[in-house]
Amino acid sequence: MNDKTTIYDIAEKLSISAATVSRALNGSTKISSKTRELVLQMAENMNYEQNKVALALKSGRSKNVGVIVPHINRSFFSNVIRGIEEELSLSGYRVIICQSYDNAEKEMESLNALLNAQVDGVLMSISDLTSDLDFLLSKTIRKGVPLIFFDRKKDINGVSTVTINDFEGGYQATQHLINEGCKRIAHLRGAKSLQIYNDRCRGYKQALIDNGLEVNDEYVLETKSKIEAGTEAIKQLMKLPNPPDAVFSSSDFVALGVIKELKNLGIKIPENFCVAGFGNDPFTEFMEMPISSVDQFPLEMGKIAARVFLEQIDSPGEIKIEKKVVLSPKLHIRKSSSKKP
Amino acid sequence: MNDKTTIYDIAEKLSISAATVSRALNGSTKISSKTRELVLQMAENMNYEQNKVALALKSGRSKNVGVIVPHINRSFFSNVIRGIEEELSLSGYRVIICQSYDNAEKEMESLNALLNAQVDGVLMSISDLTSDLDFLLSKTIRKGVPLIFFDRKKDINGVSTVTINDFEGGYQATQHLINEGCKRIAHLRGAKSLQIYNDRCRGYKQALIDNGLEVNDEYVLETKSKIEAGTEAIKQLMKLPNPPDAVFSSSDFVALGVIKELKNLGIKIPENFCVAGFGNDPFTEFMEMPISSVDQFPLEMGKIAARVFLEQIDSPGEIKIEKKVVLSPKLHIRKSSSKKP
């Protein structure tokens, strides 16, 4: 039933040794063109296909890379993965995906499983700053497996990272809202355990400071990345004695929730209230009230992360140079924050 | 530098044979509890981890499954993959993803690569009915690797499928539009080379017939699954001498394009024109004009496809029973097609 033909099968047919077959198949120069042709022909006839597992065991390189993300079905991550796959498949690598569900423990399990499966590298977006990264390092670096963080990173020696400049993104969005004439800008931010949200928040605050505006802690709320979280948060904000006149949200979904609730409250956007989100999720563009948002270039991020991996794997010797790539975010200005037409 | 400890390393330390170590690690009964404890302890100390590649070569089972989809970043597919990964990871399987880009040739390449990488199964959504499936079969079935189609299938002996009832989905949506009082229902359909679109179209036509409405071929247009395709198509339809009063689209994006253009044209939805889409993409729900759409339950589809694989792989002997699972779609009725409040 199983028709897997091995190099031994074809060697036997030709009454030569398996090594010779191997050489012919791999284009070694140390072989006569006659026998090479013979082998190639026979291989064709017998539908020979190289067994990659045997090759992996022999060479120690599986041609597989692991990718760990919180959830594969989030627009951002699925786009990054697309970029990674698109780039790595060109070099013959396959992509194994794992979901961490924002759970540090699961993340470690996945990493472990990937390393035991002999992946040649791991690209991941860490779930939490509190992850036990020492353990992680001991496993991956000691094994000589390149590790690359994208988007959600943590600064570690020996680990390359590909991120966008979240500080700049937060700054850009806030500066834009200020330019539109907003004076009391609130910020809905993600969990403090993630550096990206801390950076965006820092950018927000710096923009306020640079423009001589007051940083009001009452205006900064931590939310989940969900529509309902946005509606809840804006309700709370509008109850303040001195409610804000704009919101910069770290999440497009939250921004959407804010817009929905403001409409409920009869507050006009963008005339009396401006909103900007983060992520440039596809839906922000084609809403009836298109939402201004910061683009993170997920596809490009994935491709670049893939290339960083390829550079590391190709680097001669054991000199693994860590690389820190930082992309510039781009704010897309849309109706939700455009007072001036 | 490489600290990979093997069973030989720990055998040496304990002055026993590697075979014994292997037995201890695998919980064989034919071993004294003393040495078992000893081995387990030592394995712990030496940070031993089983090399899955060696195991794969030995056993012929890699614990990897391949998944091939057109584009991983489309909402539907990323959700299916999430379901697959969620289910299979519980059984210790890893998921290798490949993108076909709707290209039959690339699809075959990926399938080939996966088989050479010794995956234990392949789950795929075929790109095209014209794919060279004989070749496909000769590779996969002869190798005894379970093959499962999800969503985009083709009926083949020996291949299990997990799909939704596209006919019923098309029927449901059309029937609903009829119930709302629409008389001239157009249909924007996807490529004829995919069975799912043919089935949805058949459902659409059958609903018309069952309700005594005329099937007008001028009302059926083939479009790409893009917003702009929707705007173009509806422009064309509205130029007809007798323009439609409703559209059932096989794509949510196309439905969105239709709605945008109708608004441009000053046509009121849902009062004077109803629209229904297909896919229940997240955005359909939270638009200001929420779009009625047929849910395909991608997450569930992925999980079920995974379970079908597990059943096949666990089935004793060589009896591979093919399984055809058909899910019922569910129409979500929203504002874009609700004349009656």
Add this chain to the structure above:
DNA sequence: CTGTTAGCGCGTTCAA
């Protein structure tokens, strides 16, 4: 140019 040997790490005979 080609054949022989060995080993990647593991589980599984067959003897003892």
Add this chain to the structure above:
DNA sequence: TTGAACGCGCTAACAG
């Protein structure tokens, strides 16, 4: 209960 030997399929070292 344990050990020695073997093979999964392949490539690389060493001979010839």
